[in-house]
Amino acid sequence: MTSQIHPSKYEAWLDSLQNGGYRLTAPRKAIVAIIVNSSRALDAVEIFDLGRVEHPRLGLVTVYRTLEKLDELGLVQRVHQPDGCNMYLRAPEGHEHLLLCKSCGQMEYFSGDDLSELIEQISQRSGYQVLEHWLQLFGLCGSCQVVTAELDV
């Protein structure tokens, strides 16, 4: 019962670890399962707490070390938010950006942004050679809009 929603992604991450020269261990499997199945970013302690359910001997240090490796392998990314930048989420697949709910922390990726025109314009004006961009949208997810609407009757 390690992975329910994304068994294939779970397997893929384990393969990725193994191909990266890392061993497959119980703590790593627990951590991967948690992140793969989460639609919110999690910090080290949250992963630690969730991980201990599956693997009670898990150490917090191992969470930090595993996050470091998953980051190296490009499987997770650190998420930047106004109130902190120490939470991790699965990395985007291809050209995707984050859309996050300010209320419940739910996150999803979107794609289809085309900033080429803007970037060309800015390059011209500034003399910069633009190499990459960060884009993040903040708002309220469907269910949080409903809650908000109910509150101000």
Next chain:
Amino acid sequence: MTSQIHPSKYEAWLDSLQNGGYRLTAPRKAIVAIIVNSSRALDAVEIFDLGRVEHPRLGLVTVYRTLEKLDELGLVQRVHQPDGCNMYLRAPEGHEHLLLCKSCGQMEYFSGDDLSELIEQISQRSGYQVLEHWLQLFGLCGSCQVVTAELDV
């Protein structure tokens, strides 16, 4: 000789502090002068070191406390970068986003992005109500492009 490049902005920030109910002190003046005249983001220790030139008795704690207040007043913003998020820069004026040089750390704001169409599209698809967006462009400033070009002759 507190402020050379942006004397008016320097004055404006001091006014803003005072209007916010804060006292005008030598350490605060030194810190404001440094940030107002910087075209790079600076961390607490950099501000501390620069500040001691003007005001040798300055304490690092005061730098942290002043940054906190300048942030409250909306005069500075924390800058998020791949290698850390504890540097501060003057806040944008109006709707501006950051353009930063990956090589020398030089930063400038740009405006003129119009994401309304994209945001509308994403709202439709996702059911999110989009409230704000973060956009940051990374690249090489004019002088750093030159340096790079010289290197690979």
Next chain:
DNA sequence: AGTGATAATGATAATCATTTTCATTATAAT
């Protein structure tokens, strides 16, 4: 200009997240 209430400062200590150390255990190649 002088006084006084109190906001601000800075030395020091405390806190808290993240890293390092290191003896022990588990993995995977043989």
Next chain:
DNA sequence: ATTATAATGAAAATGATTATCATTATCACT
């Protein structure tokens, strides 16, 4: 099965930020 060694986790160390508190400086009000 054996074995080399990567990985783990308890404990200690580190480093950035925050809290304490006695002292000093600001500024509103004479």
